[in-house]
Amino acid sequence: MRKLSPEKIVDSFKSALGSDFIEVKIYQREMAIKKNLFTSLWIHVKRQAFRKAVEHICELQEYPHLAIISSSDRGDDVELIYHFTIYYGQHLAELSLGLRVDVPKNDLKIPTITDIIPGALFTERETQEMMGVEVVGIPDSRRLFLPDDFPEGTYPWRKDETGPPQDMFKVLPGRQQKWQQVKE
């Protein structure tokens, strides 16, 4: 597969997604003594073009490597970042691609990508149970890490009122809880 430079990759995204492409940030840093370049791209797309963006990444690299899906609670919406890497397998050639998607809190849905990348199953299940984002079309929607008797509607990673309630923290006998949970 032909390798494109970071700028050309950005251009190919812009032409594939059109107006659904919001912005891109390129981060570069020189490493150690030989000053080799470390590059990573952060691409922000709209939710309706999300699946098209993932298919475009599959065109750039056959079987792209999805490391993890990270999610942040930004108040009114939830920001999901899909951490891809492409061009692995050769010395100094790999590029990190972070695909950023915003999901509003009143409509917490995102389409699944397990039909394109079967290995995304675990990380989608974790996003579902920890953040409360519903992954539409997921083949297996059981909980992954939380126990089955964990209360429904409680999402540990959220910073609003759906975070774990105060009575879930077992304060040790004879001790006062001295820290307050950071809620925004």
Next chain:
Amino acid sequence: MSLNSFKRALWLYHINTGSCNGCDIEILAALTPRYDVERFGIVLVGSPRHADVLLVTGPVSRQMAPRLKRVYEQVPDPKVVLQVGSCGMEGGVFYESYNLVGPVDQIIPVDVYVLGCPPRPEAIIEGVVKAWVKLEKAAEQRIAK
């Protein structure tokens, strides 16, 4: 009758209630030829029903708490419970997390605490020796009754 069971060597059973494995590999290191606790006949067994000593590591996570209780009931009397690592004592670095149901001694009675994160194999061996002494004393008292 009870005193005879401690003339033979102690058999340990180890249960991990959610630990990070640091204490577990130090327990195994205590058995390998460097610290070599096996020369006294102390072995790790595969079933709680054969054990004299129950080794518990880890802060107790919600999923493992009922299993810990069940295993404790399966170990036959006389038994000693040894809790290894700082997590089980108070939670260690994970204290007061939402998925932990408290120190080990709130769920089962503990006899010997070995602290450290993780404790060195020498500390674990000393803990096992203290457990042995405690077992012998318990057996003597039972015979004396």
Next chain:
Amino acid sequence: MAASKGIERYTIPVGPIHPALKEPIRLDLSIDGEEIVDVDVIVGQVHRGIEWLGMNRNNAVQNIYIAERVCGICNISHPFAYIMAVEQAAGITPPERAEYIRVIIAEMERIHSHLLWAGIAAHEIGFDTVFYLVWRVREEIMDLMEYVTGNRVTKAMFQIGGVRRDITEEQFPRIRQSLDYYKSIFNQLKTTFLEDITIRMRTKNVGILKAEDALKFLAVGPTARASGVTKDVRQDQPYGAYADLDIKAITPDMVTGTVVGDVYDRIIVRLLEVKQSIEIIEQCLAQMPPGDILAEPKIAKLLNALKKAEGEGVGRHEAPRGECIHYVRLEAGRETLATWKIRAPTYTNLMSIPTMLKGGQIADVPIAFASIDPCMSCTNRAVLVDRKTNKKTVLTHEELHKLCVEKMRRLKAEFDR
């Protein structure tokens, strides 16, 4: 083949690390006679809420010590990846000497972890003698780590912006002495593991993972490299001092000439990586640049700078088990992290387990599962769903381990005949 399609529950505890290192995980194996038809992996018993603690209770420096205790076997990998993510987010650059020291410690950990795995794999096959011998050999690197860092297991060497302790020139001879010891016994280790007839019989063509499946299910680390997929973060996107060294991902065709993707190949990859780590440490000792070891030595100033920092960063590190990635987001004015996401390598390797175990036998489950080197979530209890008969049997862990060892004895007896 099956007349009645009833569901039968076999409870089989599968503990790949050691009968007593029962790390909690559940495997639901659907079997048809002796052959495994389907596998379901159930995790979560070791969930301690670490990301939540990092976002709500600890500041950025305290999180280093929680990241260390994510896993006790690879407890350099998680702080390394975390610190790289924070440095990228806050814009702190560590000095070059610190980068080299980090690499030396990371490679020492790789040696210790692979030797640990080799002993446990030998135990799962039934070779207890090899298990004890390899762990005795491993003690040498544990002594070295204690000499350099101060502790055997949780070393606390990392700090945001550098490392906490220096490796001085006076310590180099002692390090070289340990490396020479390992070089001298390496051939013995190789012969024991790779040329023993029984290990070959027991591990060849067991737990095969094809290259295409490894790519689809996103396998990482030696699990992927043994199937021919050359993913290695130290080679592809080097960080720290790896950017100065030329590291090549190790694949089994360097020894055997072909790539099969079974357990035997994984043994090859891990043993050769021990040798590679020794060479990397020697290179780093030779090329170590002078300078200081911390970008910001005063912790109060560091915490202040982190509180004002805003940004996000990703840190990827090649742990002994695969790629370990941390994502950190910092927000100005907030002492705790805004977002923290950890992904340990076993998380992705677990998804390749169903393909690996399908079509195999129950007696192969311990060694096949142990070959991915499961770390933070390893098997404890496996629930077996038999689709043929309607019987309920409970096999203890001892019995499963006995099955595995008996198969080895059977094979050996057939061979000796």
